[in-house]
Amino acid sequence: MRKTPRCGFSKSDKGFTYIEMMVALIILSLAGVLVWQGISTAGKLLDKISARSSETMRLMQTEETVRELVGRIKIPFWMSTMELEEEEGEIAIPFYEGRSDNLLVIKYEDSSLIIGTRGTDGEQIEGVNSFGPFSNAEIEVARGEEGELFGITVVLYTEKRPSDGVHITARFGSNPLWAKDL
Amino acid sequence: MRENGSTTVLILGVLGFLSIVTLGTYLFLQYSIQEIRKYETKEHGREALTAEAEKLVDMLVQDTTPYADSRLDAVWEYISESEGQKMRVTLTDVSSCYGINWVRKEILDHSSLMKFGKSSAELQQYRWDTGLHLHLMPDFQEFFSAGVLHSFFTPYSYFNINICDEFAVENLYFLRTGDKEKARLFRLKIQEYWKGSTPGKPRMVEPGELEGFLGSDFEVLFPLLNASPAINVHFAPEDILYQLLSYQYHNVPQSTAEFLLYNRGTQEWNEDELESIIGERYKSTFLHHYVGVTTWFWQIEIETHSGEYGHVSLKWIVARIPSGPKNSDQREYRLIEEEFSH
Numbered sequence: 001m002r003k004t005p006r007c008g009f010s011k012s013d014k015g016f017t018y019i020e021m022m023v024a025l026i027i028l029s030l031a032g033v034l035v036w037q038g039i040s041t042a043g044k045l046l047d048k049i050s051a052r053s054s055e056t057m058r059l060m061q062t063e064e065t066v067r068e069l070v071g072r073i074k075i076p077f078w079m080s081t082m083e084l085e086e087e088e089g090e091i092a093i094p095f096y097e098g099r100s101d102n103l104l105v106i107k108y109e110d111s112s113l114i115i116g117t118r119g120t121d122g123e124q125i126e127g128v129n130s131f132g133p134f135s136n137a138e139i140e141v142a143r144g145e146e147g148e149l150f151g152i153t154v155v156l157y158t159e160k161r162p163s164d165g166v167h168i169t170a171r172f173g174s175n176p177l178w179a180k181d182l
Numbered sequence: 183m184r185e186n187g188s189t190t191v192l193i194l195g196v197l198g199f200l201s202i203v204t205l206g207t208y209l210f211l212q213y214s215i216q217e218i219r220k221y222e223t224k225e226h227g228r229e230a231l232t233a234e235a236e237k238l239v240d241m242l243v244q245d246t247t248p249y250a251d252s253r254l255d256a257v258w259e260y261i262s263e264s265e266g267q268k269m270r271v272t273l274t275d276v277s278s279c280y281g282i283n284w285v286r287k288e289i290l291d292h293s294s295l296m297k298f299g300k301s302s303a304e305l306q307q308y309r310w311d312t313g314l315h316l317h318l319m320p321d322f323q324e325f326f327s328a329g330v331l332h333s334f335f336t337p338y339s340y341f342n343i344n345i346c347d348e349f350a351v352e353n354l355y356f357l358r359t360g361d362k363e364k365a366r367l368f369r370l371k372i373q374e375y376w377k378g379s380t381p382g383k384p385r386m387v388e389p390g391e392l393e394g395f396l397g398s399d400f401e402v403l404f405p406l407l408n409a410s411p412a413i414n415v416h417f418a419p420e421d422i423l424y425q426l427l428s429y430q431y432h433n434v435p436q437s438t439a440e441f442l443l444y445n446r447g448t449q450e451w452n453e454d455e456l457e458s459i460i461g462e463r464y465k466s467t468f469l470h471h472y473v474g475v476t477t478w479f480w481q482i483e484i485e486t487h488s489g490e491y492g493h494v495s496l497k498w499i500v501a502r503i504p505s506g507p508k509n510s511d512q513r514e515y516r517l518i519e520e521e522f523s524h
Contacts, residue, residue: 039200043203046203046207049207049211050210050211053210053214054210056214056218060217060221064221071520071521071522074519076314076316077338077406077501077518078314078354078357078358078406080357080358080359098317100313171520173519173521174518174519174520175517175518176518177503177516177518
């Protein structure tokens with residue numbers, strides 16, 4: 001008995017029918033879309049991880065530098081008052097490396113946190129360390145339970161999470177013993 | 183050349199590109215993880231060293247002989263036991279030297295410590311012009327060699343009203359109040375008081391008289407300015423002890439100085455015992471304002487090279503709060519300086 005080929009399918013050696021080709025193309029397209037989706041998702045995930053990781057690294061480096069430089073502020077134990085220069089987004093603290101005429105300047109400018117030193121009479125900031133970009137930063141003095149000044153707090157807002165501030169509190173390298181007005 | 187081979191090349195290219203991106207990301211993540219671990223290790227190291235330093239301060243507070251600090255105190259036994267352990271602990275009395283901010287001209291002239299061609303009057307003028315200093319070097323290198331500065335002087339010292347250079351007291355008063363005129367008047371008040379001294383009978387302000395002498399300034403100046411002996415006989419450098427005891431107005435026999443130096447490592451004296459060893463000249467001269475039995479500023483250094491934290495070290499300067507009318511029974515230390523390195 002002669003077998004009748006099913007509609008659209010051929011057992012001939014000459015090649016595929018249109019329907020076979022179409023099915024194959026559809027399967028390949030679906031597989032392609034799935035693979036592309038997978039690669040794209042993986043790519044996005046990697047991007048996200050890289051971005052988060054580099055953000056963490058940037059914050060860590062900023063924290064380390066802020067802590068190190070603020071730690072070099074040594075207010076002599078005999079002091080009772082100290083004049084801080086505070087402006088919007090900027091603070092200048094004297095007694096950097098124990099010297100009253102040497103100021104540590106921390107400021108937020110052009111999406112970057114800038115830390116450096118300058119003399120009491122000078123304008124130019126030296127030894128500049130710049131970190132960023134950040135979407136915003138708040139810089140303020142840190143006080144203890146009794147209101148005593150003990151360091152600096154920097155709140156950094158990253159571009160990825162602009163509403164979620166990261167607090168860095170850095171202690172001065174030394175503090176006065178009996179500072180009523182600080 | 184087969185034309186349909188271009189698909190394979192394209193796929194290979196995409197795969198190669200993806201591999202490079204993945205490898206780059208992997209390496210970056212590895213680096214990030216390493217850095218984060220390093221940071222965490224450093225923080226754990228800091229915590230461990232801080233806990234050790236706090237333990238030492240607790241031992242100083244709980245000293246069973248609070249009236250005197252000597253090598254017989256329990257903290258020294260703990261330190262010697264910790265030798266060879268993973269943390270190296272060092273405790274140094276940093277206040278039992280001449281206070282660079284207050285040492286008097288006469289003592290400097292007696293000790294001959296200044297550089298050739300420099301006089302104590304020039305040093306007094308320099309201090310008057312520049313105020314109080316927290317650094318020995320380079321601030322005073324014009325007047326002393328580095329070796330002399332580190333062996334004989336300290337910036338960590340309270341100001342005993344009886345032995346301080348009066349201009350240094352004026353500087354201190356000005357720094358505490360910001361009032362230049364009142365500071366000048368305060369210096370004149372001290373100078374006036376000293377004018378009442380007679381030969382062999384100097385006028386001195388004893389701890390119990392300090393509040394009355396200072397009056398309303400007591401609140402501002404005490405305990406930075408006090409009447410407690412500045413230098414601990416148990417830890418002072420030998421040369422300083424010899425210089426102070428042999429100073430013409432103190433005039434203590436050399437045999438007494440030798441007795442003190444020979445026995446101070448194995449004995450602990452309180453102030454009365456020190457008086458009975460030195461004799462009548464201890465209380466009748468300024469000597470009892472220079473030499474006592476208490477250490478006011480300690481330096482604690484803790485260092486570790488362990489594989490756990492790598493090489494980390496912590497340096498603390500802690501100050502003992504002199505007792506006054508309001509805290510006569512309390513024993514308190516405060517951290518005034520901290521330095522962590524890794």
